[in-house]
Structure formats: C-alpha cells, structure tokens
Amino acid sequence: MHKIGRHGAAGKPGHLRSFFVGAPAPSSLELARLTQQVAHNNRLDQPERTAADARLFSFLRDHIKHVIYIMKENRSYDQVLGDLEIGNGDRRLTLFPEKIAPNHHAVARNFVVDNTLASGEGSMQGWSWTEAAQTTDYDERNEPLMYVNRAPNESYGNDRSISMGLATSKARHKEFPLSPSDPDILPGARDVNAPDGPGGTEGKGYLWDAALRQGLTVRNWGLAPNPTWMLGVIYGSTAALVAPDAREPYKDHRRVFWTSMTSLQPYSDPYYLTFFPAYPDYWRVQEWKREFTEFSARVSAPSLMLLWLGNDHLGWFDKAIDGVNTPETQMADNDYALGLIVEAVAKSPFAQDTLVVAIEDDAWDGADHVDAHRTVALFAGPYVRQHAVVSSRYTTVNVVKTIEEILGLGPMGLNDALAAPMSDVFDPHAATWSYQAIVPDVLRSTKLPLPTAAHVRIEYPKHPPVYWSKAMARQDFSGPDRIDPISFNRALWQGLKGKESYPASRAGAK
Numbered sequence: 001m002h003k004i005g006r007h008g009a010a011g012k013p014g015h016l017r018s019f020f021v022g023a024p025a026p027s028s029l030e031l032a033r034l035t036q037q038v039a040h041n042n043r044l045d046q047p048e049r050t051a052a053d054a055r056l057f058s059f060l061r062d063h064i065k066h067v068i069y070i071m072k073e074n075r076s077y078d079q080v081l082g083d084l085e086i087g088n089g090d091r092r093l094t095l096f097p098e099k100i101a102p103n104h105h106a107v108a109r110n111f112v113v114d115n116t117l118a119s120g121e122g123s124m125q126g127w128s129w130t131e132a133a134q135t136t137d138y139d140e141r142n143e144p145l146m147y148v149n150r151a152p153n154e155s156y157g158n159d160r161s162i163s164m165g166l167a168t169s170k171a172r173h174k175e176f177p178l179s180p181s182d183p184d185i186l187p188g189a190r191d192v193n194a195p196d197g198p199g200g201t202e203g204k205g206y207l208w209d210a211a212l213r214q215g216l217t218v219r220n221w222g223l224a225p226n227p228t229w230m231l232g233v234i235y236g237s238t239a240a241l242v243a244p245d246a247r248e249p250y251k252d253h254r255r256v257f258w259t260s261m262t263s264l265q266p267y268s269d270p271y272y273l274t275f276f277p278a279y280p281d282y283w284r285v286q287e288w289k290r291e292f293t294e295f296s297a298r299v300s301a302p303s304l305m306l307l308w309l310g311n312d313h314l315g316w317f318d319k320a321i322d323g324v325n326t327p328e329t330q331m332a333d334n335d336y337a338l339g340l341i342v343e344a345v346a347k348s349p350f351a352q353d354t355l356v357v358a359i360e361d362d363a364w365d366g367a368d369h370v371d372a373h374r375t376v377a378l379f380a381g382p383y384v385r386q387h388a389v390v391s392s393r394y395t396t397v398n399v400v401k402t403i404e405e406i407l408g409l410g411p412m413g414l415n416d417a418l419a420a421p422m423s424d425v426f427d428p429h430a431a432t433w434s435y436q437a438i439v440p441d442v443l444r445s446t447k448l449p450l451p452t453a454a455h456v457r458i459e460y461p462k463h464p465p466v467y468w469s470k471a472m473a474r475q476d477f478s479g480p481d482r483i484d485p486i487s488f489n490r491a492l493w494q495g496l497k498g499k500e501s502y503p504a505s506r507a508g509a510k
Contacts, residue, residue, distance in 0.1 A: 043418055053423050057405040060383060060426060064406050066350055068305045068341065069207070070358035071130050071223065072334070073123070073275075073313035073480060076366025077114060077374045080104055086389050087114035090369040093503060095496050096331045099459065102438040103339030107378045110433075111385050113425065115370070116377035118362045119396035122147060123481040126361030126396075131223065132195045132205045133400040133416035139193065147481070157191045157260030158227035164191040165226060165260045176226055176258045189262045195413065207400065209263050210409040211304040218267045221288050222308035225274040226258035247283045247321075249273065250290060267302075274308060277315035277477050280324040281337035282448050284309065289344055296348045303407060309337055309358075313365075314492075315477030317468040323446035326461040326468055327492060332440035333448070339437030342380045346435040355381040355406065359399050364485055365492075367503045382431050390424040398422050463495055471495055 026034060039045045080101055081087065082094035086109065091097075098105040120126025120135070124143040128135040145151035157164040163179060166172045167189040172179035195205035208218045249256045250271040259268045272287050273279050288307060295301035312334040317325045324333045338358060345354050356379065363375040377399060401419040404411060411417035439450050441459040471491040476482035493502050 050423075053421060056423055056426060056428065057421060059428050060406050061408050063383065064353055064355050064381070066301050066303055066305065066354040067403050067407060068307065068345065068354060068356045069403060070307045070309050070338070070341070070356070071127070072338075072358060072360045072376070073310040074362060074365040075312055075360050075376055076363040076368040076372075077116075077370070077376055078368040079366030080376050081108055081112070081114070082369075084108060084112065087112045088370065088391060089114070092500075093367045093369060095327075095366075095492065096335075100328050100332050100440055100442055101335040102440055103335045103342070104376065104378065106339070106438060107342060107380050107435075108376075109387075111379060111388050111390075111425070113377045113379070113390050113392075113394060113422070115391045116359070116375060116394045116399070117371055117373040117396075118360060118375040119373075120362040122362050122364050126364075128195060129396045130359065130361045130400070131207055132412055133207075133397045133419070134195045134205065134413045136193055136195055157194070157224055159192055161227050163226045163258070163260040164189050165258070165262055165265055179226070191261075205412050206261070206263070207403065207409070207412070208261075208267070208304060208306065210404065210412050211407060212263065214407070214409055216303035216407060216409075218264075218304045218306070219291070219302040220259070220264050220268040220306045221272040222257065222269075222274040222284070222310075223306050224259050224261040224264055224268075226260045248286065250287060275310050275313070275480055277311055277313060277330070278319040278321060279311075280320075280322055280330075280333045280446075280448060281309055281311040282322075282324075282333055282340075285337040285340045288341065292344055292348070296350070299349050301350055301354070304403075307341070309334060309341075310480065311337075312360075313480060315472070315475065315483070317465045317472065320465070322448050324443075324448065325465040326463065327496060328442045328461045329446050332443040333446075335440055336437060336443055338378075339435070342435045343437040345381065346433065351433075352382050352431065355379065355384070357399065357403065359396065362481075364481055365483075365489060367489070379425050380433070380435060382433055383426050383428055384430060384433070385425060385427040386430050386433070392422075392424050394422055395419075468495065 036045070075096075076093075078090050078093035080094070080096050081104065082089035083091040083097045084105055096104075118126060119129035122143055124146060125135045125139050128139055142151050162185060163172055163176070166175060168187045169179070169181050169183055169185045173181040208220065211218050246252065246254055246256070255270040256273045257268060257270050259265060269287065269291060272284060284307075292301070311330050314327050314330050320330070324330055342356055345351060345356055348354075358376075358378040360375040363373055366375075368374045377394070397415050397419045399422065401411075401416045402422045402425070403409070404416060405421040439453070441457045442461060444450060444456060444458040445460045471494075472488065475484065475488055490502055493500075
C-alpha cells in the first residue's frame with residue numbers, strides 16, 4: 001500500500017487521506033491459472049447438464065406437458081418434516097408434526113428431498129428467486145431496510161407502492177379504486193426492479209414470461225398481486241371492495257385479485273384471493289378447483305399453472321374466518337389445501353402428464369438443525385421417484401431449472417443457466433401414482449365444510465384464538481414477512497412447545 005500525504009493529496013488538515021493499492025501484474029500463465037480458479041469456484045467450468053440428464057429430461061419433456069408450481073410461505077424443513085421417519089430431520093424442532101400436516105408428510109414420505117435450501121433470505125428476495133431464479137441488486141440492498149421499516153417493499157411490480165401492471169394513474173385507479181389517481185405520477189409500465197431476461201430485456205425475467213415466449217399457456221392464481229391491495233389491507237379500506245368472508249367470490253362475480261405484472265394481466269384469475277391470512281386456503285383451492293374442473297372437462301390445461309398458497313405464513317388470529325384462527329388450524333388448512341390439489345390432479349385427465357411442485361419462498365420462520373435456509377420442497381406426479389430419500393444439495397434455483405428443463409423454456413439468467421436440474425427426483429419407470437387428500441384432525445375443530453367420515457376424530461388446538469391474539473399482539477400480519485421473526489418464533493414455540501427450551505442458536509430467523 002502506498003499512502004499519498006498525511007492529510008490527503010492537498011496536504012491540508014481536515015481533508016480525507018487518500019490511499020492507493022497496487023499489485024504487480026501476473027504473468028500470462030499465472031493469470032490463466034487464477035482465471036481458471038475463479039471459474040471453478042463459481043462453477044463456471046461445470047457442464048450445464050450431463051448426458052444422462054439430457055436423456056432424462058428429453059424423456060420428461062415428451063411425457064410431462066403441465067407443471068403446477070405452488071409457492072408457500074416461510075417454513076423450514078425441520079419445522080414441518082423433522083418428525084418424518086425418513087430423511088435428515090430433527091423432531092425436537094418440529095412445530096407442525098404429522099397430525100397437523102399429514103399431507104405434507106404423505107407426499108414427502110412417497111418421495112422426500114431433505115436438503116433443498118431456499119435461495120432467498122426473506123420474501124422480497126424469496127419471491128424473485130422462486131419466480132425468476134435470480135434477484136436484483138436493489139432487492140438485495142433494500143430488503144434489510146424494509147424489514148426494519150426504513151424502506152418500502154418494491155418487489156413484484158411495486159414501484160413506490162404504484163402497480164406497474166398498467167401504464168397510467170387513470171387506468172390503475174379505474175381497475176382498482178384504492179390506486180392513486182394523481183395525474184402527475186409518471187406514466188409507464190416498466191418495472192425498474194424486475195430481473196432482466198436474456199439480452200437484457202426489461203421485465204422479461206420471470207418464469208411465466210419464459211413460458212409465454214415459448215408459445216406455452218399460463219394461468220396464475222394469486223402471484224404478483226397489485227401492491228395497493230396490501231395497502232388496502234393495512235389501512236382497512238380493502239373491506240369496502242371485498243369482504244374477507246366472501247368465501248366464493250366467483251358466485252357473486254366479485255373481483256378480488258389485481259396483478260402488478262403487465263404480462264400476467266390476461267392470465268390471472270380475478271376470483272382468487274391473494275395473500276390474506278384471515279381467509280383460509282381451503283377456499284382458495286375451491287376457486288382453483290373450479291377452473292381446473294373446467295380444464296378437465298375440455299381436456300385442455302395451461303402448460304404452466306402458478307399458485308400462491310401462503311397461509312402457512314400464519315397470522316391474524318382475531319380476524320380469521322371459519323374458526324381457522326390458531327397456528328395449528330391454519331397450518332392444517334394449508335396442508336389440506338395442498339393435499340386437495342394433489343388429489344385433484346391424480347384423479348384428473350392430466351394425471352399422467354402433470355407435475356406438481358411446491359416450495360417455500362424462504363425459511364424465515366423456522367428452526368433447522370442443518371441450515372437456516374433448508375426448506376420444504378415437495379414433488380408429486382408421474383415419473384417422480386417413489387419411497388426414496390434424496391439428500392443431494394439443491395436450492396430454489398435448481399427447482400426453477402427443473403421446471404425450465406421439463407417445459408423446454410431455456411434459462412432466464414446466469415444462475416439457472418449454470419444450475420443443474422434435479423435429476424435425482426425422477427424415475428422414468430414410475431409412471432403410476434395416486435393420491436387421496438387427508439383431513440387433519442385439528443381441522444375438524446373449525447367450521448370449514450369438510451367431508452364426513454365414519455370415524456371422525458376431532459382434535460382441538462392447544463390454546464384458543466384469544467391466547468394467540470394476545471401473544472402476537474405486536475405483530476403485523478398485513479403482508480408477508482411484516483412480522484418480527486424473533487419475537488414471532490419465540491411466541492410460536494412457547495405456545496406450541498410449552499416449557500421446552502427454545503433453540504436460540506438454531507433459529508431460522510435471520
């Protein structure tokens with residue numbers, strides 16, 4: 001290091017000191033060696049896929065024509081599947097065991113990936129990784145500030161709380177009256193925080209964009225909501241537009257979904273209520289099933305089907321409808337909704353050509369004995385290996401890469417271009433499969449219209465809703481990840497585990 005001047009180049013007191021760092025230029029051979037080392041460290045010298053991968057995914061592309069991609073919220077592997085008798089779990093950290101989440105366990109028992117890590121730290125990054133296999137520099141810098149209320153959430157087409165789904169304030173306000181009508185807001189629908197696609201095309205870096213570019217069909221249930229919806233929830237004005245107890249909006253032709261993505265406008269179900277913990281996932285799946293039944297009748301379904309099934313986030317225990325108002329019943333509701341989707345596919349005309357993939361956007365709210373990012377990744381459908389445990393290290397990017405390979409989309413960016421598809425998940429000989437959704441016993445303590453059974457067992461939550469409302473009184477459930485994870489996780493642990501020691505050193509909160 002060479003220092004110029006004690007008080008800077010000008011040599012005047014009070015000026016910042018200037019430092020210059022120099023290093024000798026490496027020889028040509030040394031430069032080549034260092035370049036190869038960097039390429040190896042960054043996996044740039046790894047083949048995109050092996051010959052075996054190519055043969056496998058060529059087979060899968062020929063046989064799987066539809067992918068249902070489900071994004072869930074915030075759970076770690078151990079928090080849900082730690083008690084599973086197979087896989088690398090730690091039951092001491094399990095808050096939602098098999099009796100609360102039997103469908104997660106049943107799907108995982110048939111086939112479990114026990115070493116998948118969520119690429120995102122929280123939802124702002126997590127959504128981007130889950131939907132685009134990449135995040136933006138702005139997301140990376142902004143998310144830590146957002147979580148301490150020092151910056152706005154500007155993900156999924158939300159630029160300063162303005163939806164980029166439409167180009168003008170007038171159009172936004174007409175579509176969704178809570179949107180500001182100020183004519184001085186600059187017009188345009190370019191989302192400045194969107195990940196870039198191939199060639200640097202603005203806003204073309206999402207999975208649905210890749211599918212549409214390939215001429216495939218897309219349907220969206222709940223992803224990329226208009227950010228003004230969240231503001232309406234925060235300020236209490238959403239109730240004026242859509243009652244939270246409107247269980248089946250389609251019957252009243254009551255629109256409950258607006259998207260902030262221009263490319264998703266024509267492909268989103270307006271009757272699918274997006275993230276809103278007071279509204280059970282059971283009713284979301286009823287709306288999804290309504291459309292899926294129509295697809296089945298026509299024997300024609302979209303190539304890529306996207307769902308946000310996020311009530312495993314938990315919350316709003318004092319506002320939740322139908323008695324789904326405790327952590328146990330909300331997780332059971334999310335679990336049963338997942339099971340209903342898998343069952344519907346298994347009993348449909350698409351059973352032999354549809355893959356169901358579910359992953360948490362992040363592991364923000366769970367403890368895990370392996371890694372704070374380890375999460376729940378589930379696969380169901382034809383050619384998914386059965387009764388197997390795969391401990392290969394995968395990430396969210398590998399999940400997205402797998403969908404790209406199956407649908408023939410090609411990579412959206414450098415991360416997925418260099419990632420390997422999840423070959424260990426599949427077996428070309430495992431064509432036959434079936435599934436029957438399981439009603440969690442604790443869900444029968446609610447008012448949901450569940451199927452009857454000959455020997456019904458009702459299990460009641462450990463604490464009533466008033467306990468959870470008091471324990472979570474300071475938490476903000478108006479949007480994903482607005483909670484304080486440390487106090488939330490401690491309250492959740494104490495309420496479900498009682499006097500068992502809280503695993504502070506293993507907490508998944510970051």
